[in-house]
Amino acid sequence: MTTLLILTATAIGLLTLAAWWFRPIVQAVAADLAVTPAQRRPVPPGLADPDCGIGATLMAAAASGPGASGSGGGSAPAAPKKPKRKKPTGPDRRAFLRNSWLLSMGGVLGAFGAASLGFLWPRLGAGAFGANIDLGPEEDVLSSIAEGGGRFEFPSGRLYMVQYNAANDPDGQYEDITNGASVMAIYQQCVHLGCRVPWCESSRWFECPCHGSRYNRWGEYEFGPAPRGLDRFPVTLTDGNVFVDTSTIVTGPTQTGGVLGEPAAGPNCNG
Ligand code: FES
CATH class of the missing domain: 2.102.10.10 (Rieske [2Fe-2S] iron-sulphur domain)
Known part of the structure; x- marks a missing residue:
């Protein structure tokens, strides 16, 4: 019974710890899902052309850049905006794996410790040794x-x-x-x-x-x-x-200190 209680408490504790640990990931996913189509970032003009592949877009960007030959010195057309990379809001993949590993190890060690405690805990029921x-x-x-x-x-x-x-x-x-x-x-x-x-x-x-x-x-x-x-x-x-x-053990009498002795009533069992 004690073991069961300790294991249940450990499981609840680990689940709470896991929920706290993964909170940033859950928040990031929730934030992504909350973006409506109207809020999405506009597609750069070059990439919006259906006839224009990535190679063509890059060539156009090179031709219109400040160091391009044969530009004639006129005002260069605006280069297509680079899409901004979204900053990750949760832990990166390496941190996620490390945290998962630590969490798993913590869970295993916690369960082992709880089981050991439950096994070693003295059972001091009304009629048990130690009471x-x-x-x-x-x-x-x-x-x-x-x-x-x-x-x-x-x-x-x-x-x-x-x-x-x-x-x-x-x-x-x-x-x-x-x-x-x-x-x-x-x-x-x-x-x-x-x-x-x-x-x-x-x-x-x-x-x-x-x-x-x-x-x-x-x-x-x-x-x-x-x-x-x-x-x-x-x-x-x-x-x-x-x-x-039974919590107090009193040392027995010495080999020659017995006072109540009586001879064996019959054959010995371990003789
Ligand atoms: S343990 Fe009893 S005689 Fe050795």
Whole structure:
């Protein structure tokens, strides 16, 4: 939708620019069309003779000119008036071609720029990554986590929700990202090289298919080349509703800094 709006605005802008650019040509054509037959310039007398061709006219002009031999010194007949060349009122052909080329290039670059902007513009809809996402009542989120076997996936926010029990975190390591809520939000992006990390049903861990990193249910490091646990998003409770601020990424715990870990429930998916 944003892309469509930007492209429409660009098209309107280009059409306006083109209309302004070609205005002198349009005015010149209109001025030509406005001349009536009575206003047209009279044809020079020599050229008006139907029996006289261009060659004959030129010879007559040469014979009657001031330097002509055998003129006898008398008053020379008036030379036929040269037709005046009409001064062009619009841009000449070279300028027209140059302007057309510049206009075309401007149009192409403008359309490309608008399309790129539309593609890169952040889509901060209510539930999109980058926004403060309202996931609804906390009890509903907890139900969804239980139904999902230990996690609830929210793809448009690129996050997983897992249950958080403060009693299992006596040092309060995750207090500042849960803010009193019973849930925790985990970023789906692998901290090794950025692949999306899927949930493994059999182990109930998050296991990266790219290079084999594994994280437990709370996104803490368990195995593989990842330098730490998965990153998180801060959660807040407002009127009982869970909000996840996906504009703020909190670095995950170190490889040995996990406190909620539990062994795999079954075979690993990427093993
Ligand atoms: S990107 Fe996940 S292990 Fe490399």
